[in-house]
Amino acid sequence: MAESMQLCNISDNNFEQCTKCSICTTVCPVAAVTTDYPGPKQAGPDGERYRLKDPAYYDKMLKLCLNCKRCEVACPSGVHIADIIQQARMTAGQGKRASLRDTMLANTDLLGTMANLVAPIANAALGLKPTKLVMDSMMAIDKHRTFPAYSRTKFETWYKRHAASGQEAMPHHVSYFHGCYVNYNFPKLGQDLVKLMNAVGYGVHLLDKEQCCGVALIANGLYKQAKRQGTVNATSIRRSVKEQRRTVLTTSSSCTFNLRDEYPAILDIDTSDVRDSIMLATRFIYNLVDEEEIKLIFKQDYKRRIAYHTACHMQRMGWQIYSIEMLRMIPGLDLVELEQECCGISGTYGFKKENYERSQAIGSTLFKSIEEAKVEAVATDCETCKWQIEMSTGLPVENPISILADALDVEATRRANGLK
Amino acid sequence: MVTSDIYNKEYDVIIIGGGATGAGTARDCALRGLSVLLVERNDYSTGATGRNHGLMHSGARYAVTDSESASECISENMILRRIARHCVEETDGLFITLPEDDLQYQQTFVEACQRAGIRADVIDPAEARRIEPAVNPELIGAVRIPDASIDPFRLTVANLLDARMHGAETLNYHEVEGLIINQNRVEGVKLFNKHDGSHVEVRGRVVVNASGIWGQRIAQMAGVKISMFPARGALLIFGHRVNNMVINRCRKPANADILVPDDTVCVIGTTSDRIPIETVDDMRVTREEVDILLKEGVKIAPSLATTRIIRAYAGVRPLVASDDDPSGRSISRGIVCLDHAQRDGLEGFITITGGKMMTYRLMGEIATNAVCAKLGNTAPCVTASQPLPGSEDDAPNQSDLTKRYSFGQRAAIGRHGSLAARIEKENDIDNALVCECEGVTVGEIKYAVHQLHVHNLVNLRRRTRVGMGTCQGKLCSCRAASLMGEFNHDVKRAQEDLASFLDERWKGMRPVAWGDTLRESQLTATIYEGLCGLDMAVNLEGKEDAQ
Numbered sequence: 001m002a003e004s005m006q007l008c009n010i011s012d013n014n015f016e017q018c019t020k021c022s023i024c025t026t027v028c029p030v031a032a033v034t035t036d037y038p039g040p041k042q043a044g045p046d047g048e049r050y051r052l053k054d055p056a057y058y059d060k061m062l063k064l065c066l067n068c069k070r071c072e073v074a075c076p077s078g079v080h081i082a083d084i085i086q087q088a089r090m091t092a093g094q095g096k097r098a099s100l101r102d103t104m105l106a107n108t109d110l111l112g113t114m115a116n117l118v119a120p121i122a123n124a125a126l127g128l129k130p131t132k133l134v135m136d137s138m139m140a141i142d143k144h145r146t147f148p149a150y151s152r153t154k155f156e157t158w159y160k161r162h163a164a165s166g167q168e169a170m171p172h173h174v175s176y177f178h179g180c181y182v183n184y185n186f187p188k189l190g191q192d193l194v195k196l197m198n199a200v201g202y203g204v205h206l207l208d209k210e211q212c213c214g215v216a217l218i219a220n221g222l223y224k225q226a227k228r229q230g231t232v233n234a235t236s237i238r239r240s241v242k243e244q245r246r247t248v249l250t251t252s253s254s255c256t257f258n259l260r261d262e263y264p265a266i267l268d269i270d271t272s273d274v275r276d277s278i279m280l281a282t283r284f285i286y287n288l289v290d291e292e293e294i295k296l297i298f299k300q301d302y303k304r305r306i307a308y309h310t311a312c313h314m315q316r317m318g319w320q321i322y323s324i325e326m327l328r329m330i331p332g333l334d335l336v337e338l339e340q341e342c343c344g345i346s347g348t349y350g351f352k353k354e355n356y357e358r359s360q361a362i363g364s365t366l367f368k369s370i371e372e373a374k375v376e377a378v379a380t381d382c383e384t385c386k387w388q389i390e391m392s393t394g395l396p397v398e399n400p401i402s403i404l405a406d407a408l409d410v411e412a413t414r415r416a417n418g419l420k
Numbered sequence: 421m422v423t424s425d426i427y428n429k430e431y432d433v434i435i436i437g438g439g440a441t442g443a444g445t446a447r448d449c450a451l452r453g454l455s456v457l458l459v460e461r462n463d464y465s466t467g468a469t470g471r472n473h474g475l476m477h478s479g480a481r482y483a484v485t486d487s488e489s490a491s492e493c494i495s496e497n498m499i500l501r502r503i504a505r506h507c508v509e510e511t512d513g514l515f516i517t518l519p520e521d522d523l524q525y526q527q528t529f530v531e532a533c534q535r536a537g538i539r540a541d542v543i544d545p546a547e548a549r550r551i552e553p554a555v556n557p558e559l560i561g562a563v564r565i566p567d568a569s570i571d572p573f574r575l576t577v578a579n580l581l582d583a584r585m586h587g588a589e590t591l592n593y594h595e596v597e598g599l600i601i602n603q604n605r606v607e608g609v610k611l612f613n614k615h616d617g618s619h620v621e622v623r624g625r626v627v628v629n630a631s632g633i634w635g636q637r638i639a640q641m642a643g644v645k646i647s648m649f650p651a652r653g654a655l656l657i658f659g660h661r662v663n664n665m666v667i668n669r670c671r672k673p674a675n676a677d678i679l680v681p682d683d684t685v686c687v688i689g690t691t692s693d694r695i696p697i698e699t700v701d702d703m704r705v706t707r708e709e710v711d712i713l714l715k716e717g718v719k720i721a722p723s724l725a726t727t728r729i730i731r732a733y734a735g736v737r738p739l740v741a742s743d744d745d746p747s748g749r750s751i752s753r754g755i756v757c758l759d760h761a762q763r764d765g766l767e768g769f770i771t772i773t774g775g776k777m778m779t780y781r782l783m784g785e786i787a788t789n790a791v792c793a794k795l796g797n798t799a800p801c802v803t804a805s806q807p808l809p810g811s812e813d814d815a816p817n818q819s820d821l822t823k824r825y826s827f828g829q830r831a832a833i834g835r836h837g838s839l840a841a842r843i844e845k846e847n848d849i850d851n852a853l854v855c856e857c858e859g860v861t862v863g864e865i866k867y868a869v870h871q872l873h874v875h876n877l878v879n880l881r882r883r884t885r886v887g888m889g890t891c892q893g894k895l896c897s898c899r900a901a902s903l904m905g906e907f908n909h910d911v912k913r914a915q916e917d918l919a920s921f922l923d924e925r926w927k928g929m930r931p932v933a934w935g936d937t938l939r940e941s942q943l944t945a946t947i948y949e950g951l952c953g954l955d956m957a958v959n960l961e962g963k964e965d966a967q
Binding site for chain 2 (some may be wrong): 001002003005006008010011015016017018019020021022035038041047048049050052053056057077114273313323333396
């Protein structure tokens with residue numbers, strides 16, 4: 001009888017399903033480089049039992065977790081190990097104020113808006129040695145790091161001026177959650193997406209209101225603000241999906257993962273009704289090609305050797321296959337698939353002075369394998385991986401969407417898809 | 421002192437039984453300046469002391485039916501909060517009334533508590549749900565009382581440590597085979613040393629029988645008759661805490677009506693069955709007992725239905741028969757101290773029994789008073805005011821700990837109180853975790869093995885919680901066995917110990933082996949048998965049991 005009453009054990013984040021096999025600890029990039037971090041099993045399900053007894057058993061070393069989710073990918077029992085750790089950090093951090101540095105790093109949105117106004121000055125200043133030294137000593141932002149350059153024109157501004165008017169005429173429509181990086185630092189990626197989608201007959205639209213997805217806010221303990229912004233985004237996404245019948249495309253793996261999975265798991269924002277309609281553009285396009293809804297024609301003279309790096313959150317979603325297969329469709333592209341390893345940056349983590357060395361140690365095997373691959377560029381779906389790999393290997397890093405847009409024969413593609 | 425020197429001394433008092441009562445009596449006797457030997461046939465706290473709820477009763481449970489026990493409980497409860505701080509967690513408790521219970525009883529209950537001097541505050545069911553979210557939300561009444569959670573293993577060890585600091589000798593794995601009797605006077609004990617198989621005699625002026633349910637057998641050796649009333653109770657351990665307060669049913673005591681948060685787990689119990697005295701060593705838990713416990717347990721906290729059960733265990737209450745109540749519950753838990761000189765004309769022999777783990781200190785005081793009366797010792801009892809080792813006033817507080825210590829070190833301070841200062845933590849190896857579920861470090865294992873009378877992994881578990889977490893020894897047992905092998909310079913013995921420890925763990929899992937507990941044990945079996953061939957390397961007696 002007792003057995004039939006206990007058909008399933010239910011615990012927050014499945015922590016009770018842990019059989020202590022320790023596979024998670026073997027794949028943890030942090031545990032691999034430092035003994036200060038107890039590893040995901042200990043920090044997650046083991047520690048949770050003690051924290052249930054008394055929250056004072058919180059281990060401050062949990063701050064070393066990258067939230068890369070590699071533990072969750074490896075877990076054979078479906079335990080949401082990283083979520084347990086994030087929630088423990090959230091509980092422990094309640095009532096504490098984030099430092100100026102963490103607030104600054106987390107507020108990509110605010111910082112971007114201000115920097116756009118004075119982009120040339122900001123870029124020059126942020127690149128100057130004295131500025132870097134001041135940030136290093138005053139704010140504990142490591143001096144080795146360079147902030148990504150700010151663009152003079154926001155993506156949203158470009159879109160309204162140059163793209164918006166042409167979108168309604170397209171036969172099909174999607175929305176685009178561009179994220180802070182595209183908006184403030186690198187509008188070209190957004191432009192590439194518009195170019196690609198327009199070539200196959202899809203109009204690209206901005207959401208009613210988009211705010212920073214909040215991935216950096218969560219990582220830096222600013223949960224209230226993250227929840228506020230997340231609620232705004234969820235409302236906009238819901239309107240796009242439910243009313244306008246538009247799938248919401250993204251070009252950043254971390255934004256995507258945050259919108260789909262961290263909103264409900266960490267911020268308690270229910271997005272289950274629209275989750276399946278939030279997806280990375282490569283996955284959306286792959287499915288269209290696969291179902292023969294669209295055709296892509298690539299340039300005949302395109303020739304490059306590129307390595308693909310799977311970002312951690314990309315791996316958590318299991319979607320690297322779409323980006324890889326899309327790149328493989330380009331006839332002139334010689335693609336090297338790298339081992340799935342963490343690059344060590346983990347958003348704002350690697351920017352912090354106290355994490356710099358650990359961050360580089362975590363990424364070292366990846367950097368070595370990139371070097372050995374003898375490629376001219378690296379492709380990845382995550383902007384922070386891009387900064388880390390560019391800084392650590394000197395090679396340019398591009399989003400697969402940009403590579404696809406670059407290799408695309410736009411005219412031929414338009415014709416193949418019946419567009420004039 | 422080497423063992424042979426221990427045998428050759430003559431003691432003021434020899435105490436039989438290494439449970440809480442024996443340990444408490446040894447401490448009291450030693451503090452009053454007597455020379456003391458305590459002997460235990462197995463490990464310390466293997467009997468009823470280590471096989472109960474770990475509940476520090478407020479006495480409320482007995483208030484209606486047994487006011488004397490209730491008064492004893494609340495008085496000892498307040499004493500233990502002071503002297504055994506590191507063994508006690510001040511959780512407070514609830515007595516809840518469910519729709520199926522009679523709310524009238526609450527009134528009777530609260531009045532009885534007040535008569536016994538137990539604080540009993542009637543609170544709103546909504547307030548009860550707020551302070552203890554795990555409680556059955558359908559409750560119609562709640563009373564808050566000063567119940568708490570206590571660790572009987574630590575409590576016993578702390579008493580033994582203090583006794584030893586005051587000159588007492590203690591021997592585990594020494595079984596009493598007979599008493600030395602000379603003309604109506606007990607003059608000592610005949611012992612069988614289970615470690616080396618030797619037989620010895622040790623002399624003492626007074627022998628105290630503090631051996632719980634096994635006291636009837638000891639009394640028989642002295643030719644006196646005590647009728648014990650063995651009442652067996654089974655309990656279930658859940659993988660983590662669902663509740664942070666003790667939850668009781670507010671009704672006449674019945675099956676599975678108390679849920680206690682103990683350390684990292686919670687425990688529901690107990691059943692109550694009268695059993696023949698011959699079967700008191702059979703601690704296997706039956707399917708029927710598991711069914712009753714879970715069925716009743718979910719009425720207290722519905723989430724138990726979906727929480728992993730990691731173990732089942734049973735214990736036997738050492739009640740002295742006084743009436744013919746078949747349930748064993750209306751009987752008094754009252755303390756029984758028999759001076760066999762007065763009762764049976766046998767000098768130098770005292771039996772202390774009945775009572776509860778909760779009242780062990782008082783039992784020790786009563787027994788020591790009887791011993792002192794015989795020996796003409798007039799020293800006063802100080803056990804109610806002097807803190808146990810580990811619970812001294814200078815024990816560090818939690819917020820201080822968070823800043824200064826690692827997780828494993830804090831877990832050790834939680835277990836050993838101020839004695840954790842004796843644990844080595846200077847290097848990475850000492851701070852490395854052996855048991856990851858319970859946060860036991862190499863340093864803590866060293867301390868336990870060298871200072872807390874540890875001969876095997878089961879002993880080690882009782883001193884440290886190694887192997888008591890959800891994996892039930894999967895990861896820690898081989899590490900701990902390896903350390904033991906290193907300390908004892910005996911690999912073969914460590915290997916056998918490992919096999920028998922895993923076997924012991926499996927016995928407790930077997931009655932609840934389904935779902936995740938079954939998956940867990942399958943993985944353990946695959947690692948130790950499939951990969952390491954432990955079953956082939958070591959031939960365990962009763963191996964068929966472990967399959």
